[in-house]
Amino acid sequence: YRVTSAADFVNLMLMLSTGEQYSGKYFIQTADIDLSPISGYNGLGASATFGGRYDGCGHKINVNFNGGGDGCVFPYVTGAVMNVVTTGSIRGSGIIAGIARSVRSTGAIVNCASYISLVSTGGNTGGIVGSNQTGAVIMNCFFGGSLSTSSETGPINVWYSGRAGSFNYNYYISGLPNSTGNTNNGQTENEISAITDGVASALNATRAGAASAVNGVSADDLC
Secondary structure (H helix, E strand, O other), X not given: OEEOOHHHHHHHHHHHHOXXXXXXXXXXXXXXXXXXXXXXXXXXXXXXEEOOEEEOOOOEEEEEEEOXXXXXXXXXXXXXXXXXXXXXXXXXXXXXXXXXXXXXOOOEEEOOEEEEEEEEOOOOEEOXXXXXXXXEEEEOOEEOOXXXXXOOEEOOOOOOOOOEEEEEXXXXXXXXXXXXOOOOOOOHHHEEOOOOHHXXXXXXXXXXXXXXXXOOOOHHHOO
C-alpha cells in the first residue's frame, strides 16, 4: 500500500480504529505528509494496534496534535515502523510519544527520528515511544525534540516494570529530562551534545544490525 498524502495516512489510522491491524501487510510512504491542518486528528493512542510493516523511506510526518488523553503518531505497534521522521508538536493529558504509543513484544521501531516538541499535562512522555515491552526492539533511532511532563519522561522511552525491551544504538540530545529509574540499557552512553553529521554516520554504521531486528529487511532498505 502506498501512503502518498495526509488523507491516506488518516485513512490508515481510521481502519486501525475499526480493529484491522494489517498483520503481514506492507506500507510505503512516498512523500512528506503534513497532518497539522487536519482538524480533530490527535493520533490513536492506545485505542488501536498496527501489525504491518510501515516504511517511511526517510519522509517526514508533520503533526500538530493538541487534545485530551494520549498523543502519538502511531498507536501500539506489533509489526514494524521504520525510516520515519516526525516533526511538529504533540500536547495532551495522557501518555505522549514522538513515534508510537507503545512497541509490543513482537514489534520493532527501527531507523526512526523524532524532532517533535512533546508536552503531557498528566502522563508519561517518551521521545520515541511510551513503552518498549519485553521482546520488542527500538534500534537506530534518534530523538532531537523536547520533552515536558508532570510525570515520568525518557528521551527514547519511559520504562516501567515488566516492559523492558531491547535498545540498541539510540541517540538523543544531552540534557533532556530523564526520570530517575527510567534509564534504559544503551541509552545514556549514546547521548550526544548536538545534532551533527556524526549522528547520521553513527546510525548508518549500524544499519546491518538494525535490519536484523526486522525479519526480511536488508541494510539497503534502511535510509
